[in-house]
Amino acid sequence: MSGTPSSAGDRLVRVGAIVFLVGALATVATMAPLFLGADPLPAPAYFVCMLMGAGFVIAGAGVLRSIAAGRRQARSAR
Structure with a gap:
């Protein structure tokens, strides 16, 4: 451990x-057939692409939680 x-x-x-x-890998996988001239993937594959936005929101919530914890720690140190 570090x-x-x-x-x-x-x-x-x-x-x-x-x-x-x-989600990013799913986006690449669903867009590739469109550029390669193949048949597009079914609709559920496009729904997996929405994980990109969900991951961004989850990571943002983690950053906000870290900020709040840092503020609490700084406030208690005063």
């Missing part, structure tokens, strides 16, 4: 990044 303490929202940021990457 020995550095993990912040309050670190786990949310990591999960959000993973969900975002899954």
Whole structure:
């Protein structure tokens, strides 16, 4: 382990990044057939692309949670 303490929202940021990457890969996979002249993928494949936005929101919530924890810690240090 690195020995550095993990912040309050670190786990949310990591999960959000993973969900975002899954959505990004799904976006590439659904757009590729359109550029290659193949048949488009079925509708559920396009719904998986929405994970990109969901991952962005999850990661943003983790950042906000880290900010709030930092503010609480700074306030208690005064």
